[in-house]
Amino acid sequence: MDMQTIIADWKANAERHVDRNFRFLRSLKMKNERAVDRAARRLHDEAFSIIDCIQCSNCCKTVSPMFIEEDIGRIAQHLKMTEADFKVTYLEPDELGDLFLKSVPCPFLADDGRCTIYEVRPKDCAEYPHIGRGEIKIEGLPVFTDQAGPFGSTTSDFERTMVRLDTARIMMVIISFIGAEGMDVALERAAGLLTKYAAATKIEAGVVEEYDPEEEACWLGRTSESGHRPP
Ligand code: SF4
Numbered sequence: 001m002d003m004q005t006i007i008a009d010w011k012a013n014a015e016r017h018v019d020r021n022f023r024f025l026r027s028l029k030m031k032n033e034r035a036v037d038r039a040a041r042r043l044h045d046e047a048f049s050i051i052d053c054i055q056c057s058n059c060c061k062t063v064s065p066m067f068i069e070e071d072i073g074r075i076a077q078h079l080k081m082t083e084a085d086f087k088v089t090y091l092e093p094d095e096l097g098d099l100f101l102k103s104v105p106c107p108f109l110a111d112d113g114r115c116t117i118y119e120v121r122p123k124d125c126a127e128y129p130h131i132g133r134g135e136i137k138i139e140g141l142p143v144f145t146d147q148a149g150p151f152g153s154t155t156s157d158f159e160r161t162m163v164r165l166d167t168a169r170i171m172m173v174i175i176s177f178i179g180a181e182g183m184d185v186a187l188e189r190a191a192g193l194l195t196k197y198a199a200a201t202k203i204e205a206g207v208v209e210e211y212d213p214e215e216e217a218c219w220l221g222r223t224s225e226s227g228h229r230p231p
Contacts, residue, residue: 003056054113061109064101065124067091072099078120095196096189144173183207 014021028036053059067075076086090107091099101107108117115121144151151161163170172194174186187205194200 003052003058006050007056007058057105057109057113059128060115060125061105064104064106065122065128067099067101067122067124071122071124074120075117075122078117095193180207180209 072083072086072091076083079086081089087099090101092102093099106115108115108121110116115125146161148160172190174183174190176183176186184207187207191200191203191205194203
């Protein structure tokens with residue numbers, strides 16, 4: 001089967017089995033995290049053993065990487081352009097101010113499927129699809145739970161706690177893996193987005209560095225070797 005057929009087949013299967021995929025992804029949240037890590041790693045290796053990225057190039061054709069300042073400096077120097085010219089020529093900000101390509105397919109993708117700036121390509125491209133660099137490590141990630149037990153993302157994939165059209169109050173949690181640094185900027189952005197897209201009012205924000213189950217009705221725990229900590 002050639003790459004285009006494989007891609008078309010994947011897309012058709014994803015659409016055909018959307019409910020089954022949804023239930024499967026939701027069920028992962030309740031499984032043993034190490035087993036999920038191992039399965040994800042095995043499936044990643046299996047998938048990439050049959051994918052020839054140069055034949056496929058679907059990512060470079062359909063998704064823009066994010067360009068951080070280090071990428072821009074490195075690539076502009078490689079192309080003998082100023083950083084300002086590079087930005088004006090190729091990039092535009094999204095609503096959060098992050099820089100992405102003005103259009104896809106990527107202008108640095110050659111007809112033969114190779115990246116013409118491969119040695120200096122953006123970090124986002126070098127690490128894409130971000131799941132093959134080792135353990136995914138869902139172990140140790142926070143678990144959200146209330147009196148009825150753990151739940152998944154409240155935006156779409158957990159029916160009991162999902163945000164619906166008639167939802168009047170929400171709690172948004174931003175998880176930082178590098179401590180509190182930069183959280184003020186993240187909170188400001190989140191508040192701006194909630195105001196802009198959800199007409200939010202009465203926004204309260206704060207940084208929680210220590211978990212105290214007595215303080216919150218809906219609290220944050222951590223997975224442990226033995227599984228989820230009970231509420
Ligand atoms: S910079 Fe290279 S690897 Fe990244 S999207 Fe463009 S062509 Fe693909």
